[in-house]
Amino acid sequence: MDRRRFLRNLFAGAVAGTAAMRGFPALAGDPARFAAGLREYPWLAGWRSVASETLGPATVPVQGRLPAGFAGTLYRNGPAWTERNGFRYEHWFDGDGMVHGWRFNGDGTLTHHARMVATPKFVREQAAGRFLFPAAGTTVPETQPVRNNDDANAANTSVMVLDGRLFALCEAGSAFELDPDRLETIGPVTWRQDLAAMPFSAHPLVDADGSVWNFGSIGLMGGTGLLVWHLGADGHLREAQVLDAPGHGYLHAFAMTARHLVFVLIPFRFDEHGGAFFERMRFTPDQPSRIAVVSKDAPGQARWFEAPFAAIYHFGDAFERNGTIVVRAVRHADIDSARSPMHGAMNGDGRPRAGSGARLAELHLDLRDGRARWEDTGIAGIEFPLFDPRSPGDRGARLYAPATDGDEATPYFNAVAAFDPARGRRQLHRYGTGILAEEHVFVPRPGRGGVDAGWLVGTLLDADRQRSGIAVFDARHVDAGPLAQAWLPYTVPLGFHGRFAAA
Numbered sequence: 001m002d003r004r005r006f007l008r009n010l011f012a013g014a015v016a017g018t019a020a021m022r023g024f025p026a027l028a029g030d031p032a033r034f035a036a037g038l039r040e041y042p043w044l045a046g047w048r049s050v051a052s053e054t055l056g057p058a059t060v061p062v063q064g065r066l067p068a069g070f071a072g073t074l075y076r077n078g079p080a081w082t083e084r085n086g087f088r089y090e091h092w093f094d095g096d097g098m099v100h101g102w103r104f105n106g107d108g109t110l111t112h113h114a115r116m117v118a119t120p121k122f123v124r125e126q127a128a129g130r131f132l133f134p135a136a137g138t139t140v141p142e143t144q145p146v147r148n149n150d151d152a153n154a155a156n157t158s159v160m161v162l163d164g165r166l167f168a169l170c171e172a173g174s175a176f177e178l179d180p181d182r183l184e185t186i187g188p189v190t191w192r193q194d195l196a197a198m199p200f201s202a203h204p205l206v207d208a209d210g211s212v213w214n215f216g217s218i219g220l221m222g223g224t225g226l227l228v229w230h231l232g233a234d235g236h237l238r239e240a241q242v243l244d245a246p247g248h249g250y251l252h253a254f255a256m257t258a259r260h261l262v263f264v265l266i267p268f269r270f271d272e273h274g275g276a277f278f279e280r281m282r283f284t285p286d287q288p289s290r291i292a293v294v295s296k297d298a299p300g301q302a303r304w305f306e307a308p309f310a311a312i313y314h315f316g317d318a319f320e321r322n323g324t325i326v327v328r329a330v331r332h333a334d335i336d337s338a339r340s341p342m343h344g345a346m347n348g349d350g351r352p353r354a355g356s357g358a359r360l361a362e363l364h365l366d367l368r369d370g371r372a373r374w375e376d377t378g379i380a381g382i383e384f385p386l387f388d389p390r391s392p393g394d395r396g397a398r399l400y401a402p403a404t405d406g407d408e409a410t411p412y413f414n415a416v417a418a419f420d421p422a423r424g425r426r427q428l429h430r431y432g433t434g435i436l437a438e439e440h441v442f443v444p445r446p447g448r449g450g451v452d453a454g455w456l457v458g459t460l461l462d463a464d465r466q467r468s469g470i471a472v473f474d475a476r477h478v479d480a481g482p483l484a485q486a487w488l489p490y491t492v493p494l495g496f497h498g499r500f501a502a503a
Helices: 003-021 031-040 042-047 120-128 335-339 475-480
Strands: 054-061 072-081 096-104 109-116 158-162 165-169 176-178 185-188 212-217 226-231 237-243 260-270 281-283 289-295 303-307 312-321 324-331 359-366 372-380 399-403 415-420 425-430 435-444 454-462 467-474 484-487 497-502
Touching: 031 042, 042 454, 054 484, 072 109, 072 158, 072 165, 072 435, 072 454, 096 120, 096 165, 096 454, 158 497, 212 260, 260 312, 260 324, 260 359, 281 335, 289 359, 303 372, 312 399, 399 435, 415 435, 415 475, 425 475, 435 497, 454 475, 467 475
Parallel strands: none
Antiparallel strands: 054 109, 072 096, 072 497, 096 109, 158 165, 165 176, 176 185, 212 226, 226 237, 260 281, 260 289, 289 303, 312 324, 324 359, 359 372, 399 415, 415 425, 435 454, 454 467, 467 484
């Protein structure tokens, strides 16, 4: 597909989506209902809207001892502003993004500071005192038309650190650059003028040479196709190529080996009735997932595979051996829950409920005969898997992920674990009662030490004490518990993804 056709599909989809959402009744949650639920279930503080554009700075003591060589800032991003003028978003993906900096100061203290990303959407809605633009999962009444993707960009999903620069990322629009110290928004990034406002997804992957691969999907706006990005370690664009796709396919992230990029498209159809994207989208488990394998030497071309349907948001590692690519991914058995995660929490419903049936699976892609198949690893109750990027490219890596262990009163993670699927080994640390665990980022130890020599850094919500915190582990000894922890005198909203920037 040439670029003109790509642009035509993109903006035609955007205009059609905006028109379809206009004039329909609000299907949002009720702020009063959420407030009532929060009084009964304190852990819902993780989904409470902020009411200030900044949090902190707050400096608190670090309990325990930080390891030698560990210094820097954990940046995290997530939806934070979810209510305006008596209207509350229903879908977790809708809230405007807030970027957090958790800085380890080197003197036994930690400083937390957070600031809303000043996207055009957020700035205009702050001035108006109400939500104005279409959201991904909630029908907003009387929306204004959008001129491009960035008019509705919430910049709320992840961050990227590249060449000393910090960026807030979402699925459907530009990366927004922030000042890495003050977290003030510099503005949307145009990697090349003819690619302004093109989608730059929330899950870029760093290659061995320090360059960055990413994709942009126009599925959120109603079209088809992928834009494959390649940025140099210096933050300049190396290449941007368009891939045609054989139909609608949703993808949130992708996987990478030493030689290939792997994109798994979840088949879906649109409901005929109007509404926001996730309200209209219906996964179609009777159809196969289509998988694009793209050589890094030719990012404008793909070899397509088909495998049984799988609902996936996040991938772990991928490796190649004996003509086969193996990709680790988290599959969700409950596709409705996967389409709208933590729907109950967003609406103030804190009753215990089953999760999405998330299980770690391996996708095997045979490059010789073109066959694809899934294998279950037996690992369940995890999400957000990460690994040491220095892991060998011909065998599976050790995976680190928040996990669910035992019975718990909340439908969220309460532990952190390290998994070696090939050997059937697991190390796990369960946090105390009422503590919710977020993604734990792997931080390589400086210098030599071998694969998995490093630390895990993850954020927490202590619902019983109404405080948020952070923990540091030795990645090789997760079951030994945290080396150090720090706790804030307040709570912050639960988010999605982060990156650690060494001092």
